[in-house]
Amino acid sequence: MTVVTSHRSPEVAGTAYHPAAGGHGIAVEIDKFNLWYGKSQALFDVSLAIEKRMVTALIGPSGCGKSTLLRALNRMNDLIDGVRITGKIAIGPQDILDRGTDVIQLRKRMGMVFQKPNPFPMSIFDNVVYPLRVDGVRDRRLLVETCEQALKSAALWEEAKDRLYESALSLSGGQQQRLCIARAIAGNPEILLMDEPCSALDPMATSRIEELIDGLKADYTIVIVTHNMQQAARVSNNTAFMYLGRLIEYGDTDGIFTNPTEAQTLAYVTGRFG
Amino acid sequence: MPEHIVRSFDEELAKVKELIAAMGGLAEAQLSDATEALARRDTVLADRVVKADAKVDAIEIEVESLTVSIIARRQPVAIDLRGLVSAIKIASEIERIADYAANIAKRTFALSQSRAWDDIRAVVNISRLAEGMIRDVLDAYLRDDVALAIDVWHRDEEVDGLYTNLFRSLLTYMMEDARNITACTHLLFVAKNLERIGDHATNIAEMVHYVVRGHPLAEKRPKRDTSSFELGTALGDKKG
Numbered sequence: 001m002t003v004v005t006s007h008r009s010p011e012v013a014g015t016a017y018h019p020a021a022g023g024h025g026i027a028v029e030i031d032k033f034n035l036w037y038g039k040s041q042a043l044f045d046v047s048l049a050i051e052k053r054m055v056t057a058l059i060g061p062s063g064c065g066k067s068t069l070l071r072a073l074n075r076m077n078d079l080i081d082g083v084r085i086t087g088k089i090a091i092g093p094q095d096i097l098d099r100g101t102d103v104i105q106l107r108k109r110m111g112m113v114f115q116k117p118n119p120f121p122m123s124i125f126d127n128v129v130y131p132l133r134v135d136g137v138r139d140r141r142l143l144v145e146t147c148e149q150a151l152k153s154a155a156l157w158e159e160a161k162d163r164l165y166e167s168a169l170s171l172s173g174g175q176q177q178r179l180c181i182a183r184a185i186a187g188n189p190e191i192l193l194m195d196e197p198c199s200a201l202d203p204m205a206t207s208r209i210e211e212l213i214d215g216l217k218a219d220y221t222i223v224i225v226t227h228n229m230q231q232a233a234r235v236s237n238n239t240a241f242m243y244l245g246r247l248i249e250y251g252d253t254d255g256i257f258t259n260p261t262e263a264q265t266l267a268y269v270t271g272r273f274g
Numbered sequence: 275m276p277e278h279i280v281r282s283f284d285e286e287l288a289k290v291k292e293l294i295a296a297m298g299g300l301a302e303a304q305l306s307d308a309t310e311a312l313a314r315r316d317t318v319l320a321d322r323v324v325k326a327d328a329k330v331d332a333i334e335i336e337v338e339s340l341t342v343s344i345i346a347r348r349q350p351v352a353i354d355l356r357g358l359v360s361a362i363k364i365a366s367e368i369e370r371i372a373d374y375a376a377n378i379a380k381r382t383f384a385l386s387q388s389r390a391w392d393d394i395r396a397v398v399n400i401s402r403l404a405e406g407m408i409r410d411v412l413d414a415y416l417r418d419d420v421a422l423a424i425d426v427w428h429r430d431e432e433v434d435g436l437y438t439n440l441f442r443s444l445l446t447y448m449m450e451d452a453r454n455i456t457a458c459t460h461l462l463f464v465a466k467n468l469e470r471i472g473d474h475a476t477n478i479a480e481m482v483h484y485v486v487r488g489h490p491l492a493e494k495r496p497k498r499d500t501s502s503f504e505l506g507t508a509l510g511d512k513k514g
Binding site for chain 1: 275276277278279280283349350351352353354355356488489
Protein backbone atom coordinates (compact mmCIF):
# COMPACT_ATOMS: atom_id res chain seq x y z
CA MET A 1 0.00 0.00 0.00
CA THR A 2 1.28 3.42 -0.81
CA VAL A 3 0.02 6.51 0.89
CA VAL A 4 0.85 9.89 -0.48
CA THR A 5 1.72 12.36 2.21
CA SER A 6 2.62 15.97 1.95
CA HIS A 7 6.14 17.11 1.39
CA ARG A 8 6.62 19.50 4.17
CA SER A 9 9.60 21.20 5.57
CA PRO A 10 10.61 20.42 9.08
CA GLU A 11 9.79 23.11 11.54
CA VAL A 12 10.08 23.91 15.17
CA ALA A 13 7.14 25.53 16.89
CA GLY A 14 7.85 29.04 18.04
CA THR A 15 10.78 29.64 15.76
CA ALA A 16 10.79 31.13 12.30
CA TYR A 17 9.81 28.53 9.76
CA HIS A 18 11.82 29.10 6.66
CA PRO A 19 10.07 27.78 3.62
CA ALA A 20 12.15 25.28 1.70
CA ALA A 21 14.79 26.51 -0.67
CA GLY A 22 13.95 26.43 -4.33
CA GLY A 23 11.16 28.99 -4.14
CA HIS A 24 11.45 32.62 -5.05
CA GLY A 25 13.04 33.72 -1.81
CA ILE A 26 11.70 35.65 1.11
CA ALA A 27 9.55 38.76 0.61
CA VAL A 28 8.95 39.69 4.22
CA GLU A 29 10.83 38.54 7.28
CA ILE A 30 9.00 39.06 10.55
CA ASP A 31 11.25 38.60 13.55
CA LYS A 32 10.07 38.42 17.18
CA PHE A 33 7.31 40.91 16.56
CA ASN A 34 5.30 42.04 19.59
CA LEU A 35 2.41 44.45 19.58
CA TRP A 36 0.41 46.05 22.39
CA TYR A 37 -2.86 47.92 22.19
CA GLY A 38 -2.36 50.10 25.24
CA LYS A 39 -1.68 47.66 28.05
CA SER A 40 -2.99 44.54 26.40
CA GLN A 41 -0.58 42.57 24.29
CA ALA A 42 -2.07 41.42 20.96
CA LEU A 43 0.95 39.73 19.39
CA PHE A 44 3.67 37.74 21.12
CA ASP A 45 7.07 37.12 19.56
CA VAL A 46 5.74 36.33 16.12
CA SER A 47 8.44 35.22 13.70
CA LEU A 48 7.43 34.41 10.17
CA ALA A 49 9.10 34.38 6.77
CA ILE A 50 6.73 35.17 3.92
CA GLU A 51 7.73 33.73 0.57
CA LYS A 52 7.93 35.83 -2.57
CA ARG A 53 5.29 35.25 -5.22
CA MET A 54 3.45 32.76 -3.07
CA VAL A 55 0.15 32.95 -1.24
CA THR A 56 0.48 32.93 2.53
CA ALA A 57 -2.70 32.47 4.55
CA LEU A 58 -3.10 33.63 8.13
CA ILE A 59 -5.76 31.62 9.92
CA GLY A 60 -7.01 31.39 13.46
CA PRO A 61 -10.08 32.17 15.56
CA SER A 62 -11.32 35.73 16.04
CA GLY A 63 -8.97 37.76 18.18
CA CYS A 64 -5.93 35.62 17.42
CA GLY A 65 -4.06 38.59 15.96
CA LYS A 66 -4.03 37.66 12.30
CA SER A 67 -5.52 40.94 11.07
CA THR A 68 -3.30 42.90 13.44
CA LEU A 69 -0.29 41.13 11.97
CA LEU A 70 -1.46 41.82 8.42
CA ARG A 71 -1.97 45.49 9.23
CA ALA A 72 1.48 45.67 10.77
CA LEU A 73 2.96 44.86 7.37
CA ASN A 74 1.98 48.24 5.96
CA ARG A 75 2.02 49.98 9.31
CA MET A 76 -1.67 50.60 9.39
CA ASN A 77 -1.55 50.08 13.14
CA ASP A 78 0.26 53.43 13.30
CA LEU A 79 -3.16 54.99 12.89
CA ILE A 80 -4.37 53.52 16.16
CA ASP A 81 -3.64 55.37 19.39
CA GLY A 82 -1.62 53.60 22.04
CA VAL A 83 -0.10 50.94 19.82
CA ARG A 84 3.38 49.92 20.84
CA ILE A 85 5.58 47.46 18.99
CA THR A 86 8.90 45.66 19.32
CA GLY A 87 10.75 43.37 16.96
CA LYS A 88 11.56 43.60 13.32
CA ILE A 89 9.71 43.35 10.03
CA ALA A 90 12.13 43.35 7.11
CA ILE A 91 11.34 43.72 3.45
CA GLY A 92 14.66 43.02 1.81
CA PRO A 93 17.28 45.01 3.70
CA GLN A 94 14.76 47.53 5.06
CA ASP A 95 13.26 47.26 8.53
CA ILE A 96 9.86 48.79 7.91
CA LEU A 97 9.34 49.44 11.62
CA ASP A 98 12.27 51.85 11.57
CA ARG A 99 11.38 55.40 12.54
CA GLY A 100 12.97 56.61 9.34
CA THR A 101 10.73 54.52 7.11
CA ASP A 102 8.66 56.57 4.70
CA VAL A 103 5.25 55.07 5.40
CA ILE A 104 3.72 56.48 2.22
CA GLN A 105 6.46 54.84 0.14
CA LEU A 106 6.02 51.62 2.11
CA ARG A 107 2.28 51.53 1.44
CA LYS A 108 2.92 52.01 -2.27
CA ARG A 109 4.77 48.71 -2.19
CA MET A 110 1.72 47.07 -0.69
CA GLY A 111 -1.74 46.82 -2.16
CA MET A 112 -4.45 46.28 0.38
CA VAL A 113 -7.84 44.68 -0.17
CA PHE A 114 -10.41 44.79 2.60
CA GLN A 115 -13.28 42.67 3.76
CA LYS A 116 -15.97 44.89 2.28
CA PRO A 117 -15.35 46.19 -1.22
CA ASN A 118 -14.58 49.88 -0.86
CA PRO A 119 -14.66 51.49 -4.30
CA PHE A 120 -14.48 55.25 -4.22
CA PRO A 121 -17.64 57.09 -5.33
CA MET A 122 -16.25 57.84 -8.75
CA SER A 123 -16.06 56.07 -12.11
CA ILE A 124 -14.52 52.64 -12.60
CA PHE A 125 -11.69 54.25 -14.56
CA ASP A 126 -10.99 56.86 -11.89
CA ASN A 127 -10.97 54.19 -9.23
CA VAL A 128 -8.38 52.07 -10.99
CA VAL A 129 -6.01 54.91 -11.86
CA TYR A 130 -6.37 56.54 -8.45
CA PRO A 131 -2.95 55.40 -7.19
CA LEU A 132 -1.29 56.81 -10.32
CA ARG A 133 -3.10 60.13 -10.02
CA VAL A 134 -2.03 60.42 -6.39
CA ASP A 135 1.49 59.92 -7.67
CA GLY A 136 0.96 62.83 -10.05
CA VAL A 137 0.69 60.89 -13.29
CA ARG A 138 -1.21 63.00 -15.82
CA ASP A 139 -0.27 61.19 -19.04
CA ARG A 140 -3.68 60.15 -20.37
CA ARG A 141 -2.29 57.28 -22.49
CA LEU A 142 -0.41 55.82 -19.56
CA LEU A 143 -3.52 56.04 -17.38
CA VAL A 144 -5.67 54.31 -20.01
CA GLU A 145 -3.09 51.57 -20.55
CA THR A 146 -2.62 50.96 -16.84
CA CYS A 147 -6.36 50.86 -16.31
CA GLU A 148 -6.78 48.22 -18.99
CA GLN A 149 -3.87 46.16 -17.70
CA ALA A 150 -5.03 46.29 -14.10
CA LEU A 151 -8.62 45.41 -15.00
CA LYS A 152 -7.37 42.53 -17.12
CA SER A 153 -5.17 41.29 -14.27
CA ALA A 154 -8.14 41.51 -11.95
CA ALA A 155 -10.31 39.59 -14.45
CA LEU A 156 -12.77 42.48 -14.68
CA TRP A 157 -11.89 43.90 -18.11
CA GLU A 158 -14.49 42.01 -20.11
CA GLU A 159 -17.26 43.05 -17.77
CA ALA A 160 -16.11 46.65 -17.34
CA LYS A 161 -14.56 47.74 -20.64
CA ASP A 162 -17.80 49.19 -22.01
CA ARG A 163 -18.73 51.03 -18.85
CA LEU A 164 -15.41 52.45 -17.67
CA TYR A 165 -16.88 55.86 -17.02
CA GLU A 166 -19.90 54.64 -15.12
CA SER A 167 -19.92 54.81 -11.34
CA ALA A 168 -18.00 52.03 -9.64
CA LEU A 169 -20.92 51.70 -7.26
CA SER A 170 -23.03 50.33 -10.13
CA LEU A 171 -20.94 47.14 -10.09
CA SER A 172 -22.01 44.03 -8.18
CA GLY A 173 -20.30 43.18 -4.88
CA GLY A 174 -17.98 40.64 -6.49
CA GLN A 175 -17.14 43.03 -9.32
CA GLN A 176 -16.48 45.81 -6.82
CA GLN A 177 -14.05 43.57 -4.97
CA ARG A 178 -12.24 42.76 -8.21
CA LEU A 179 -12.19 46.50 -8.95
CA CYS A 180 -10.53 47.05 -5.56
CA ILE A 181 -7.95 44.42 -6.48
CA ALA A 182 -7.42 46.16 -9.83
CA ARG A 183 -6.92 49.44 -7.99
CA ALA A 184 -4.52 47.77 -5.56
CA ILE A 185 -2.37 46.40 -8.38
CA ALA A 186 -2.55 49.51 -10.59
CA GLY A 187 0.04 51.11 -8.32
CA ASN A 188 2.38 48.22 -9.16
CA PRO A 189 2.97 46.96 -5.61
CA GLU A 190 5.18 44.05 -4.62
CA ILE A 191 2.86 42.65 -2.03
CA LEU A 192 -0.90 42.29 -1.88
CA LEU A 193 -2.47 42.20 1.55
CA MET A 194 -5.97 40.79 1.66
CA ASP A 195 -8.06 40.94 4.79
CA GLU A 196 -11.03 38.57 4.42
CA PRO A 197 -11.45 39.55 0.77
CA CYS A 198 -14.36 37.18 0.14
CA SER A 199 -16.32 37.26 3.34
CA ALA A 200 -18.92 39.63 1.90
CA LEU A 201 -19.21 37.74 -1.40
CA ASP A 202 -21.39 34.89 -2.61
CA PRO A 203 -19.77 31.54 -3.52
CA MET A 204 -19.53 32.28 -7.25
CA ALA A 205 -17.91 35.67 -6.68
CA THR A 206 -15.66 33.99 -4.09
CA SER A 207 -14.52 31.42 -6.66
CA ARG A 208 -13.68 34.23 -9.11
CA ILE A 209 -11.54 35.98 -6.49
CA GLU A 210 -9.83 32.71 -5.63
CA GLU A 211 -9.11 32.08 -9.31
CA LEU A 212 -7.76 35.61 -9.49
CA ILE A 213 -5.51 35.09 -6.46
CA ASP A 214 -4.15 31.96 -8.11
CA GLY A 215 -3.24 33.95 -11.23
CA LEU A 216 -1.87 36.98 -9.35
CA LYS A 217 0.70 34.99 -7.41
CA ALA A 218 2.80 34.74 -10.56
CA ASP A 219 3.58 38.44 -10.11
CA TYR A 220 2.81 39.31 -6.50
CA THR A 221 3.45 38.10 -3.01
CA ILE A 222 0.04 37.65 -1.45
CA VAL A 223 -0.83 37.54 2.22
CA ILE A 224 -4.43 36.68 2.95
CA VAL A 225 -6.30 36.65 6.23
CA THR A 226 -9.30 34.38 6.13
CA HIS A 227 -11.86 32.89 8.49
CA ASN A 228 -12.70 30.35 5.85
CA MET A 229 -10.32 27.47 6.36
CA GLN A 230 -11.35 25.76 3.16
CA GLN A 231 -10.43 28.95 1.36
CA ALA A 232 -7.01 28.98 2.98
CA ALA A 233 -6.62 25.33 1.97
CA ARG A 234 -7.65 26.10 -1.60
CA VAL A 235 -5.70 29.26 -2.37
CA SER A 236 -2.57 29.33 -0.26
CA ASN A 237 0.88 27.79 -0.54
CA ASN A 238 1.79 28.36 3.09
CA THR A 239 -0.46 28.66 6.09
CA ALA A 240 0.22 30.23 9.46
CA PHE A 241 -2.07 29.29 12.32
CA MET A 242 -2.31 31.85 15.08
CA TYR A 243 -3.97 31.61 18.46
CA LEU A 244 -4.19 34.16 21.25
CA GLY A 245 -1.61 36.39 19.64
CA ARG A 246 0.95 33.65 19.08
CA LEU A 247 2.06 31.90 15.95
CA ILE A 248 1.30 28.27 16.76
CA GLU A 249 2.32 26.61 13.53
CA TYR A 250 3.57 27.70 10.14
CA GLY A 251 4.18 25.41 7.25
CA ASP A 252 3.14 24.46 3.76
CA THR A 253 -0.62 24.41 3.41
CA ASP A 254 -0.69 20.79 2.38
CA GLY A 255 0.92 19.76 5.63
CA ILE A 256 -1.19 22.05 7.82
CA PHE A 257 -4.39 20.53 6.45
CA THR A 258 -3.35 16.90 6.14
CA ASN A 259 -1.07 16.36 9.10
CA PRO A 260 -0.47 19.38 11.32
CA THR A 261 2.24 19.08 13.95
CA GLU A 262 0.66 21.01 16.80
CA ALA A 263 -2.37 19.73 18.69
CA GLN A 264 -3.95 23.22 18.68
CA THR A 265 -3.64 23.45 14.90
CA LEU A 266 -5.18 20.02 14.52
CA ALA A 267 -8.08 20.97 16.79
CA TYR A 268 -8.70 24.18 14.86
CA VAL A 269 -8.50 22.85 11.29
CA THR A 270 -10.66 19.83 12.09
CA GLY A 271 -13.30 21.89 13.88
CA ARG A 272 -12.61 20.66 17.39
CA PHE A 273 -11.84 24.07 18.83
CA GLY A 274 -13.83 25.58 21.64
CA MET B 275 -8.82 13.55 20.70
CA PRO B 276 -11.38 16.21 21.74
CA GLU B 277 -14.81 16.11 20.16
CA HIS B 278 -15.90 18.20 17.21
CA ILE B 279 -17.86 21.36 17.90
CA VAL B 280 -20.53 19.94 15.61
CA ARG B 281 -21.65 16.80 17.40
CA SER B 282 -23.39 15.21 14.41
CA PHE B 283 -19.98 15.11 12.67
CA ASP B 284 -18.65 12.89 15.47
CA GLU B 285 -21.76 10.74 15.23
CA GLU B 286 -21.21 10.23 11.52
CA LEU B 287 -17.55 9.34 11.99
CA ALA B 288 -18.58 6.86 14.70
CA LYS B 289 -21.12 5.36 12.31
CA VAL B 290 -18.38 4.72 9.74
CA LYS B 291 -16.32 2.93 12.37
CA GLU B 292 -19.36 0.91 13.43
CA LEU B 293 -19.93 -0.23 9.86
CA ILE B 294 -16.29 -1.22 9.44
CA ALA B 295 -16.45 -3.12 12.74
CA ALA B 296 -19.59 -4.96 11.63
CA MET B 297 -18.10 -5.72 8.24
CA GLY B 298 -14.84 -6.95 9.76
CA GLY B 299 -16.68 -9.11 12.27
CA LEU B 300 -18.66 -10.68 9.44
CA ALA B 301 -15.55 -11.36 7.38
CA GLU B 302 -13.81 -12.90 10.36
CA ALA B 303 -16.83 -15.18 11.00
CA GLN B 304 -16.96 -16.06 7.31
CA LEU B 305 -13.34 -17.16 7.41
CA SER B 306 -13.86 -19.14 10.58
CA ASP B 307 -16.93 -20.88 9.12
CA ALA B 308 -15.25 -21.52 5.80
CA THR B 309 -12.32 -23.19 7.56
CA GLU B 310 -14.62 -25.24 9.73
CA ALA B 311 -16.65 -26.33 6.71
CA LEU B 312 -13.43 -27.36 4.99
CA ALA B 313 -12.11 -29.26 8.01
CA ARG B 314 -15.39 -31.03 8.71
CA ARG B 315 -16.32 -31.51 5.02
CA ASP B 316 -19.53 -29.70 5.85
CA THR B 317 -21.01 -28.62 2.52
CA VAL B 318 -24.12 -27.15 4.14
CA LEU B 319 -21.99 -24.74 6.15
CA ALA B 320 -19.85 -24.06 3.08
CA ASP B 321 -22.96 -23.16 1.14
CA ARG B 322 -24.03 -20.77 3.87
CA VAL B 323 -20.64 -19.03 3.73
CA VAL B 324 -20.84 -18.62 -0.04
CA LYS B 325 -24.31 -17.08 0.23
CA ALA B 326 -23.41 -14.78 3.14
CA ASP B 327 -20.71 -13.03 1.10
CA ALA B 328 -23.34 -10.68 -0.31
CA LYS B 329 -23.85 -9.17 3.17
CA VAL B 330 -20.22 -8.07 3.34
CA ASP B 331 -20.47 -6.55 -0.13
CA ALA B 332 -23.58 -4.65 0.93
CA ILE B 333 -21.84 -3.11 3.94
CA GLU B 334 -18.90 -2.09 1.77
CA ILE B 335 -21.28 -0.11 -0.43
CA GLU B 336 -22.81 1.46 2.67
CA VAL B 337 -19.37 2.51 3.98
CA GLU B 338 -18.51 3.99 0.63
CA SER B 339 -21.66 6.06 0.24
CA LEU B 340 -21.64 7.29 3.83
CA THR B 341 -17.97 8.26 3.56
CA VAL B 342 -18.43 10.08 0.26
CA SER B 343 -21.39 11.92 1.72
CA ILE B 344 -19.42 13.00 4.81
CA ILE B 345 -16.52 14.22 2.68
CA ALA B 346 -18.89 16.18 0.45
CA ARG B 347 -20.82 17.78 3.29
CA ARG B 348 -18.18 18.29 5.97
CA GLN B 349 -14.97 18.86 4.02
CA PRO B 350 -12.93 17.03 6.63
CA VAL B 351 -9.19 17.65 6.93
CA ALA B 352 -6.16 16.14 8.66
CA ILE B 353 -6.90 13.08 10.81
CA ASP B 354 -10.61 13.16 9.93
CA LEU B 355 -9.88 13.09 6.22
CA ARG B 356 -7.23 10.39 6.59
CA GLY B 357 -9.70 8.35 8.62
CA LEU B 358 -12.42 8.62 6.01
CA VAL B 359 -10.23 7.93 3.00
CA SER B 360 -8.76 4.96 4.86
CA ALA B 361 -12.27 3.74 5.79
CA ILE B 362 -13.08 3.30 2.11
CA LYS B 363 -9.80 1.46 1.57
CA ILE B 364 -10.19 -0.70 4.67
CA ALA B 365 -13.73 -1.65 3.61
CA SER B 366 -12.31 -2.75 0.28
CA GLU B 367 -9.61 -4.82 2.03
CA ILE B 368 -12.26 -6.50 4.19
CA GLU B 369 -14.37 -7.18 1.12
CA ARG B 370 -11.39 -8.99 -0.43
CA ILE B 371 -10.88 -11.00 2.78
CA ALA B 372 -14.52 -12.12 2.68
CA ASP B 373 -14.15 -13.03 -1.00
CA TYR B 374 -11.23 -15.29 -0.16
CA ALA B 375 -13.27 -16.88 2.64
CA ALA B 376 -16.11 -17.56 0.20
CA ASN B 377 -13.62 -19.03 -2.25
CA ILE B 378 -12.29 -21.37 0.45
CA ALA B 379 -15.88 -22.44 1.17
CA LYS B 380 -16.45 -23.17 -2.52
CA ARG B 381 -13.45 -25.48 -2.61
CA THR B 382 -14.99 -27.51 0.24
CA PHE B 383 -17.40 -29.01 -2.31
CA ALA B 384 -14.56 -30.38 -4.44
CA LEU B 385 -12.36 -31.41 -1.50
CA SER B 386 -15.18 -33.28 0.23
CA GLN B 387 -15.14 -35.63 -2.76
CA SER B 388 -11.51 -36.61 -2.25
CA ARG B 389 -9.80 -38.58 0.48
CA ALA B 390 -9.10 -36.95 3.85
CA TRP B 391 -5.86 -34.97 4.04
CA ASP B 392 -3.73 -34.54 7.11
CA ASP B 393 -2.64 -31.21 5.71
CA ILE B 394 -6.07 -29.80 6.50
CA ARG B 395 -4.65 -29.33 10.00
CA ALA B 396 -1.93 -27.07 8.65
CA VAL B 397 -4.57 -25.15 6.71
CA VAL B 398 -6.63 -24.73 9.88
CA ASN B 399 -3.54 -23.44 11.68
CA ILE B 400 -2.89 -20.80 9.04
CA SER B 401 -6.55 -19.86 9.13
CA ARG B 402 -6.50 -19.38 12.92
CA LEU B 403 -3.50 -17.09 12.57
CA ALA B 404 -5.21 -15.12 9.82
CA GLU B 405 -8.42 -14.85 11.88
CA GLY B 406 -6.39 -13.52 14.81
CA MET B 407 -4.79 -10.94 12.52
CA ILE B 408 -8.18 -9.76 11.27
CA ARG B 409 -9.60 -9.56 14.78
CA ASP B 410 -6.63 -7.66 16.17
CA VAL B 411 -6.21 -5.30 13.25
CA LEU B 412 -9.88 -4.35 13.56
CA ASP B 413 -9.40 -3.72 17.27
CA ALA B 414 -6.37 -1.63 16.41
CA TYR B 415 -8.48 0.32 13.91
CA LEU B 416 -11.34 0.88 16.34
CA ARG B 417 -9.04 1.97 19.16
CA ASP B 418 -6.46 3.85 17.06
CA ASP B 419 -3.92 1.44 18.55
CA VAL B 420 -0.77 1.77 16.44
CA ALA B 421 1.27 -0.66 18.58
CA LEU B 422 -1.28 -3.43 18.04
CA ALA B 423 -1.42 -2.64 14.32
CA ILE B 424 2.36 -2.98 14.05
CA ASP B 425 2.18 -6.26 15.97
CA VAL B 426 -0.35 -7.61 13.45
CA TRP B 427 1.82 -6.33 10.64
CA HIS B 428 4.75 -8.40 11.91
CA ARG B 429 2.60 -11.51 12.34
CA ASP B 430 2.11 -11.79 8.60
CA GLU B 431 5.60 -13.26 8.45
CA GLU B 432 4.37 -16.28 10.37
CA VAL B 433 1.48 -16.82 7.97
CA ASP B 434 3.82 -16.55 5.01
CA GLY B 435 6.22 -19.04 6.60
CA LEU B 436 3.48 -21.61 7.22
CA TYR B 437 2.14 -21.12 3.74
CA THR B 438 5.56 -21.78 2.21
CA ASN B 439 5.92 -24.99 4.24
CA LEU B 440 2.50 -26.20 3.17
CA PHE B 441 3.25 -25.31 -0.41
CA ARG B 442 6.35 -27.50 -0.31
CA SER B 443 4.60 -30.55 1.12
CA LEU B 444 1.64 -30.28 -1.28
CA LEU B 445 4.08 -30.07 -4.14
CA THR B 446 5.74 -33.24 -2.91
CA TYR B 447 2.42 -35.11 -2.83
CA MET B 448 1.65 -34.05 -6.35
CA MET B 449 5.03 -35.23 -7.57
CA GLU B 450 4.65 -38.53 -5.77
CA ASP B 451 1.28 -39.38 -7.27
CA ALA B 452 -0.47 -37.56 -10.10
CA ARG B 453 -3.88 -38.61 -8.69
CA ASN B 454 -3.24 -36.18 -5.81
CA ILE B 455 -3.05 -33.22 -8.15
CA THR B 456 -6.76 -32.22 -8.12
CA ALA B 457 -7.16 -32.19 -4.35
CA CYS B 458 -3.70 -30.71 -3.72
CA THR B 459 -4.34 -27.92 -6.19
CA HIS B 460 -7.53 -27.01 -4.32
CA LEU B 461 -5.66 -27.11 -1.01
CA LEU B 462 -2.93 -24.99 -2.52
CA PHE B 463 -5.48 -22.36 -3.55
CA VAL B 464 -7.02 -22.48 -0.08
CA ALA B 465 -3.60 -21.92 1.44
CA LYS B 466 -2.83 -19.13 -1.01
CA ASN B 467 -6.17 -17.47 -0.15
CA LEU B 468 -5.22 -17.55 3.52
CA GLU B 469 -1.83 -16.12 2.75
CA ARG B 470 -3.52 -13.29 0.81
CA ILE B 471 -5.90 -12.69 3.73
CA GLY B 472 -2.82 -12.13 5.89
CA ASP B 473 -1.59 -9.59 3.36
CA HIS B 474 -4.89 -7.72 3.46
CA ALA B 475 -4.80 -7.63 7.27
CA THR B 476 -1.27 -6.24 6.92
CA ASN B 477 -2.55 -3.53 4.56
CA ILE B 478 -5.19 -2.56 7.11
CA ALA B 479 -2.48 -2.38 9.78
CA GLU B 480 -0.54 0.05 7.57
CA MET B 481 -3.64 2.20 7.17
CA VAL B 482 -4.21 2.33 10.93
CA HIS B 483 -0.65 3.61 11.23
CA TYR B 484 -1.26 6.19 8.52
CA VAL B 485 -4.53 7.42 10.03
CA VAL B 486 -3.11 7.87 13.51
CA ARG B 487 0.43 9.02 12.74
CA GLY B 488 -0.17 10.88 9.50
CA HIS B 489 2.60 9.18 7.57
CA PRO B 490 3.10 5.69 6.15
CA LEU B 491 4.78 2.92 8.09
CA ALA B 492 8.43 3.32 7.19
CA GLU B 493 9.66 -0.22 7.86
CA LYS B 494 9.99 -2.64 5.00
CA ARG B 495 7.13 -5.06 4.74
CA PRO B 496 7.72 -8.60 6.05
CA LYS B 497 7.80 -11.11 3.22
CA ARG B 498 8.29 -14.75 4.00
CA ASP B 499 6.22 -16.24 1.22
CA THR B 500 9.14 -17.49 -0.83
CA SER B 501 7.09 -20.08 -2.73
CA SER B 502 7.38 -18.13 -5.97
CA PHE B 503 11.15 -18.68 -5.99
CA GLU B 504 10.98 -22.23 -4.75
CA LEU B 505 9.08 -24.01 -7.45
CA GLY B 506 12.23 -24.68 -9.49
CA THR B 507 14.18 -25.80 -6.45
CA ALA B 508 11.38 -28.05 -5.25
CA LEU B 509 10.97 -29.68 -8.63
CA GLY B 510 14.68 -30.50 -8.66
CA ASP B 511 14.73 -31.58 -5.05
CA LYS B 512 12.17 -34.31 -4.44
CA LYS B 513 12.55 -34.14 -0.68
CA GLY B 514 10.75 -30.77 -0.89
